[in-house]
Amino acid sequence: MKTLILASSSPRRKELLENLQLTFEVSSSDVDESYDPKLTPEEIVMELAFRKASFVSQKHPSAYVLGSDTVVVAGNEVLGKPQEKSDAFQMLKKLSGSTHSVYTGVAITRENESIKFFEKTDVTFWELTEDEIHGYIQTGEPFDKAGGYGIQGFGSMLVKEIKGDYFSVVGLPVSKTARELKKLGFDLPF
Numbered sequence: 001m002k003t004l005i006l007a008s009s010s011p012r013r014k015e016l017l018e019n020l021q022l023t024f025e026v027s028s029s030d031v032d033e034s035y036d037p038k039l040t041p042e043e044i045v046m047e048l049a050f051r052k053a054s055f056v057s058q059k060h061p062s063a064y065v066l067g068s069d070t071v072v073v074a075g076n077e078v079l080g081k082p083q084e085k086s087d088a089f090q091m092l093k094k095l096s097g098s099t100h101s102v103y104t105g106v107a108i109t110r111e112n113e114s115i116k117f118f119e120k121t122d123v124t125f126w127e128l129t130e131d132e133i134h135g136y137i138q139t140g141e142p143f144d145k146a147g148g149y150g151i152q153g154f155g156s157m158l159v160k161e162i163k164g165d166y167f168s169v170v171g172l173p174v175s176k177t178a179r180e181l182k183k184l185g186f187d188l189p190f
């Protein structure tokens with residue numbers, strides 16, 4: 001019997017993985033999320049996903065551990081989570097009226113083995129007025145989310161167009177993850 005552990009404190013990642021009807025445990029990982037600024041966005045998200053999975057792997061050596069990380073890339077700037085209202089305002093102002101990319105990396109580790117992959121989704125925002133940005137920040141939604149918005153919540157009102165995997169923007173590329181878990185021998189619904 002294979003054991004799967006989701007190395008995440010994100011309720012959204014748990015919900016997304018539940019789509020696959022697998023039995024899994026959840027264990028949050030407390031890792032340093034700093035990275036070498038010379039890395040590409042895909043390298044950053046796969047490295048951080050690997051760090052999260054490895055942290056939990058140490059305590060559960062025989063389990064398969066899945067870690068994930070999401071960043072938003074606008075121009076050549078990598079945006080994580082805003083710390084305060086002024087960060088959120090600057091991020092949303094940058095995203096207004098243009099297209100940015102959301103990268104989510106996934107790592108699945110077991111003992112000394114690991115697989116890593118990523119998904120890139122392009123999201124286009126409407127031109128936002130300063131009032132709209134302030135109003136959105138007042139909802140409190142930006143603060144635990146990369147780029148300062150949640151496409152699954154009130155943030156849906158900011159989005160004009162999306163190209164790629166919606167679920168990856170929310171934090172887990174579900175279909176790529178399902179395919180990889182299947183290759184590893186997990187029993188998926190089909």
Ligand SMILES: Cc1cn([C@H]2C[C@H](O)[C@@H](COP(=O)(O)OP(=O)(O)OP(=O)(O)O)O2)c(=O)[nH]c1=O
Pocket residue numbers: 007008009010012013028029052068069070071072081102144145146147149150151152155169170171
């Ligand atoms: C762009 C975007 C991001 N996000 C979320 C996904 C991630 O949870 C979060 C980015 O932070 P992450 O560091 O990737 O993840 P996390 O700290 O929430 O959870 P953990 O490290 O414990 O797994 O932003 C949304 O929920 N909706 C969105 O539209």
